[in-house]
Amino acid sequence: MNTDFYRMKRLPPYVIAEVNAMRAAARQEGRDIIDLGMGNPDQPPPQHVIDKLCEVAQKPNAHGYSQSKGIPGLRKAKANYYERRFGVDLDPETEIVVTMGSKEGLASLANAITAPGDVILAPNPSYPIHTFGFIIAGATIRAVPTTPDEEYWRALENAMAFTVPRPSVLVVNYPSNPTAEVVDLAFYERLVAWAKENEVWILSDLAYSELYYDGNPTPSIIQVPGAKDVAVEFTSMSKTYSMAGWRMGFAVGNKELIAAMTRVKSYLDYGAFTPIQAAACAALNGPQDIVETNRQLYQKRRDVMVDAFSRTGWDIPPPPASMFAWAPLPPALKDMGSLEFSKQLLTHAEVAVAPGVGYGELGEGYVRIAMVENEQRIRQAARNVKRYLASLGVNGS
Secondary structure (H helix, E strand, O other): OOOOOOOHHHHOOOOOHHHHHHHHHHHHHHOEEEEOOOOOOOOOOOOHHHHHHHHOOOOHHHOOOOOOOOOOHHHHHHHHHHHHHHHHOOOOOOOEEEOOHHHHHHHHHHHHOOOOOEEEEOOOOOOOHHHHHHHHHHOOEEOOOOOOHHHHHHHHHHHHHHOOOOEEEEEEEEOOOOOOOOOOOOHHHHHHHHHHOOOOOEEOOOOOOOOEEOOOOOOOHHOOOHHOOOEEEEOOOOOOOOOHHOOOOOEEEEEHHHHHHHHHHHHHOOOOOHHHHHHOOOOOOOHOHHHHHHHHHHHHHHHHHHHHOOOOOOOOOOOOEEEEEEEEHHHHHHHHHHHHHHHHHHHOEEEEEEEEHHHHHOOOOOEEEEEEOOOOHHHHHHHHHHHHHHHOHHHHH
16 A cells, blocks of 8 residues: 655654654653743733633533634634734624634645645745645745845845746745744835735734834734735734633635635634633733733843853844744854754753754754743753853853
8 A cells, every 4th residue: 555645755854853752751751851942831821811711611502613714703803903903904704714823824725725836935944834834735835035134035036037837925924933033014015015016925924923022013914005915914822822722823814815715724624612712802802911911021031041041152142022032053063953952952951942954944053942931940941051061162152
């Protein structure tokens, strides 16, 4: 029987899983691993959100199939969020669909709009679903940079001029996972104009919209007049409301893309558990204290991390947004490569980070550090790293 499956041949081994497996094995051995690898929030959702989940789950009629596109109240709550946060009007019926996290949403839309052989422009380095969601759907990926400078625009122009067939979709992700880079509204204005001129769809991943620091709010591409003609944007409740395991996300924007995605989802799922959707309504419509609380929490952790790691001799650029730092390897260890460095750091410093190469070939030479442990643990991680570097006779710088 043939087991040489077509899509499996297009999926390389997930290198980040190697470090995750080592971390799990070390913990089974009783070792105290400080996990700065996975972006898994360590704080709970607000109590009123948990209370709403429990309240609705007590109802006898709450346990049947839900709605694949999301219950009406949740889509309306998301429309209200966009209006108050970005000043954008959205039609809950035609311009919003609820997803099981932004990851599922991106994969569903990729399957809805991609034909085998289509060319997709995606950032490198990037979160894996930005590329592999389309690869699974049969597309070919052409990489573009993440840094939003003039080289980015040259890369887009070259892609349109020299790629056959011409690219049909561009994926953007700001604040970026993993690089934490950000853009302003002027960037999106230029991008929308470029997309209209070149007849390219834009898929924007805005999962880290509320984790911005130093008083610089992140914009939405949907704020640009006419953006809904060419763009769909994905957001998530995972980090904003500390609801990662609840798998609640949204896609908003262009009606045709939302309709295509909704149609595909109708074949694949019946939507999230209704009590979870009701609790998500409570999060969006209720007190928003947690949004600012989480922002301050991660900014303080960022500042502690940058300061503590600098004392080891390993200088880490402070991220302007997201819950990650994109850290170049200590120069003396750069030739080790990000995967081996991550393994050695876990083995000898008991600190888990994510190897940059897991986010694309241009991620080599970096590791992603998640700010998901408390300040005391972050300082302990820095002390462990300092001992490890000293044992090699090198310092970070």
